[in-house]
Amino acid sequence: MTSLAINKSTVVGSNSIHPSPTFLHFSNVLLIVFFSFSISANADVVSERRAGFKTNAASMRAIASAIGGGDYQTVINQAKTISNWAQKIPGYFPEGSGVGDTKARAEIWTNFKDFTALAKANETAANRLVTTAKSGNPGAMMAGLKNLGGSCKACHRSYKD
Numbered sequence: 001m002t003s004l005a006i007n008k009s010t011v012v013g014s015n016s017i018h019p020s021p022t023f024l025h026f027s028n029v030l031l032i033v034f035f036s037f038s039i040s041a042n043a044d045v046v047s048e049r050r051a052g053f054k055t056n057a058a059s060m061r062a063i064a065s066a067i068g069g070g071d072y073q074t075v076i077n078q079a080k081t082i083s084n085w086a087q088k089i090p091g092y093f094p095e096g097s098g099v100g101d102t103k104a105r106a107e108i109w110t111n112f113k114d115f116t117a118l119a120k121a122n123e124t125a126a127n128r129l130v131t132t133a134k135s136g137n138p139g140a141m142m143a144g145l146k147n148l149g150g151s152c153k154a155c156h157r158s159y160k161d
């Protein structure tokens with residue numbers, strides 16, 4: 001009887017020193033859940049920003065044909081869409097989101113201030129086109145569109161594969 005009691009307390013003692021297999025299993029599950037969450041959060045941010053840029057390309061095409069067609073309200077609306085997205089660009093490039101199905105270059109995160117400034121320049125060019133479109137001069141709008149396209153390329157040149 002006595003020796004059984006001693007054995008029992010020895011077992012209990014060893015359990016309290018070493019983490020139980022159940023606890024280890026539980027913490028492994030937590031780690032796996034945590035890492036799969038980070039991976040899917042990254043995939044989300046990449047696919048959302050790619051969608052934002054695809055909309056940009058569609059807006060540029062819509063603006064070009066709207067200038068030709070004299071539909072200046074569309075020019076204004078699409079330029080505003082580009083301006084709104086430009087404000088959000090830096091927020092869609094969190095640290096560590098340069099992996100996976102992305103053409104984002106690593107330099108974005110070593111030169112984040114410059115990257116942010118290029119997004120700001122894109123926003124300014126889009127806002128200028130809004131103002132120009134309100135004036136109703138198609139030649140000035142074409143020049144504004146070209147200038148806006150230049151601000152897209154300026155960023156791609158340094159930061160997109």
Ligand code: HEC
Nearest residue numbers: 050053054056057102103104115118119122152155159160
């Ligand atoms: C501040 C930087 C920046 C500006 C400004 C910018 N882009 Fe981009 N663009 C990127 C980066 C970086 C990527 C790559 C994103 C990725 O793959 O994760 C990209 C991707 C794209 C893509 C590919 C989307 C896809 O995955 O299919 C298109 C199209 C695009 N941009 C068009 C534009 C247009 C049009 C403009 C201007 C109206 C513009 N971009 C302005 C940085 C920029």
